[in-house]
Amino acid sequence: MRDYTTQMEAAKREIITPQMARVAEKEGLPAEQVRKLVATGQVVIPANKNHRSLDPQGIGRGLRTKINVNLGISRDCSDIDLELEKVQKAIELKADSIMDLSSYGETSFFRKKLIELASVMVGTVPIYDAVGFHMKELSEITADELFDVAAEHARSGVDFMTIHAGITRSTMEHFKRTERQTGIVSRGGSLLYAWMEETGKENPFYENFDKLLEICKEYDVVLSLGDGLRPGSIHDATDGAQIAELIVLGELTKRAWAESVQVMIEGPGHMAINEIAPNVLLAKKLCHGAPFYVLGPLVTDVAPGYDHITSAIGGAVAAAAGADFLCYVTPAEHLRLPTLEDMKEGIMAARIAAHAADIAKGCKQAREWDWQMSEARAELDWERQFQLAMDPEKARRYRQESSPQDADSCTMCGHMCSLRNMKRIREGKRVQLACN
């Protein structure tokens, strides 16, 4: 039996846990370095004691950027088998984490199945499940009952939980004084806001934060402090309401760390490219270097159908500036629930963003991969290029659909292929371009 409560407590007591050792191995870092980062809260290892199928991952400073996939059952999609198929596919496509956003139907059953299956981290947003869990209208749910949902999620093996503890009566005042175009676009944030408006009470997760910490501590759940006031449009980014909430999250981070509860901070949202790096800096400063988990940012509002691309741009910029964890966005964002194909496109876009940022951060593992690919490319070794491609199947299919006359090149440049011609020059041969 382990004699520590959380990874952070163990780290502070200079214990290198099996989870830390595994993370160190995956990242190619000394285990002692990982331990120190966990002890100071710069890295989290979401690993619920009850999530037995987990192969642990770390998130935070000095580690590879991780990506999360959202799925789950809802009133408009209650097909558990389809969602479990998505789980399998997401893991196959190398998602690092799955958030179960189930909000309707057999949510407990689905969550149980997911946790049994998932070798990757599992996260939830307990408030999505509150109405269904208690079979009551939102405003009739008591503060204690809101904690009951979180406790049940923790007990069932969830590795990290999003809790919007920063929407307080005080930050709500800032929100009301801020001229926002799209108000609150965080689902969890809007639910808590509605609950607070309808009951007249303070946010229970803020008012009774210690109770939340006890739950997290018991199962070693990472607290992912949600940004209920994140901007939902380019116009609303970096406003007083958003930053006021972030200040509160920074204060709560310190309180969590005092109890050795691991913390991540969630971030925007919709945001112009030039505001992203300053926002990452702000989040890291105000929240004392806690790992930063971003949804997007989407760098424009006008491209529904392509928000995997708008968010790949924002995510890459954010992660290059220090964000640690990217939530995927699919082409279906703002339009409908994603299909399996949408999910694949979203995962690939998020992986590209994360990997491109890791290259920018100077991550050796990331740079080595690109080096290998470019070696294969310079040698016109197509089979090796396919093997090294982020999506080998698509790369192979694309090339096979269009055969060049010169088998060593591709139809893009054909006989004018610069790599082919430079190779000929290196080999002392003349380039042959004229029509034969």
Added chain:
Amino acid sequence: MRDYTTQMEAAKREIITPQMARVAEKEGLPAEQVRKLVATGQVVIPANKNHRSLDPQGIGRGLRTKINVNLGISRDCSDIDLELEKVQKAIELKADSIMDLSSYGETSFFRKKLIELASVMVGTVPIYDAVGFHMKELSEITADELFDVAAEHARSGVDFMTIHAGITRSTMEHFKRTERQTGIVSRGGSLLYAWMEETGKENPFYENFDKLLEICKEYDVVLSLGDGLRPGSIHDATDGAQIAELIVLGELTKRAWAESVQVMIEGPGHMAINEIAPNVLLAKKLCHGAPFYVLGPLVTDVAPGYDHITSAIGGAVAAAAGADFLCYVTPAEHLRLPTLEDMKEGIMAARIAAHAADIAKGCKQAREWDWQMSEARAELDWERQFQLAMDPEKARRYRQESSPQDADSCTMCGHMCSLRNMKRIREGKRVQLACN
């Protein structure tokens, strides 16, 4: 009859040409401001005297970021009708420019057709056409004959020509001393390199640069100084060879401006995110603020099949940092010639990158579009959202494929839609979440 040679000459003589007036109108700027920017070379207006169907666009500082589409006939694709269909489609999808990279077959015929059809700017790379034009092997073509191709392109109405005048015997020495992974990946660059290696001569476009300027001046062709030594892998970015060439391009820019020939500078290539802004700065400084035209940059080498995304990331970062013109990249890059569908994906990705950068640059027209979209979103006005979407057809199709139980929301969040619930709160209604 106009009494000036080029837009730049007119601008220097304080003449506001019809082209400047039209660009000013499109950009929402005073014509006098556009004139000044053209006079100092900070903006170019590619408008060949013989391109009669052109609706002129400007490229450069203070203007919206423009995007270019590549197409053309080659040995592996000689279907002129298909390429002309692409031209129509590219214009429909709001490409600002089309580069005809034809390298084989009836290139003169295709170019003529393209220029007749295209209301957008047309660019070419004359060296691609040299072997076919003269029906000779590359090394047998004389320096004068290389100019003949450029002169013919200019005469036919091409608005800008890529000329790799910076690959000189001196920069080649830098190249040979640089340990490159992927050598020269610019097609035009590798052809000139091969020509120089095989003939032992200096680059004629460098050696006899004045002759090139005469051609450009006669028809008012913008000289797009090509980056023959651009990096073809993350490893090769920002090396001595690349920067040595850029220094030469900066010197040539001054010489062109002295003759009132308009100039753009072409840029990388493959490049880590953190190197992009410094590279834009370097290009703008070394080349005296001439408009910067980038291909990519692709921010990783490992995602063939998704290079529209790797380049949307790089292009957005580059344009936000000051690049003015983005060359599109399609999912087929590195694998095969793009299909019509690939072209569409490439255009949408490039438009997103350009638009996101314009938002970051504070461009009023760009921000207004996002404002309108977010107004429609906050109001759950779906029809207006489709109309404002960058791709109305895809946005509409996605939503129609999946109908929500609550008609005002979408299946993504369903009854938990934050916009819907915030609207209810504003209207003094209670949110209704419990199952009915």
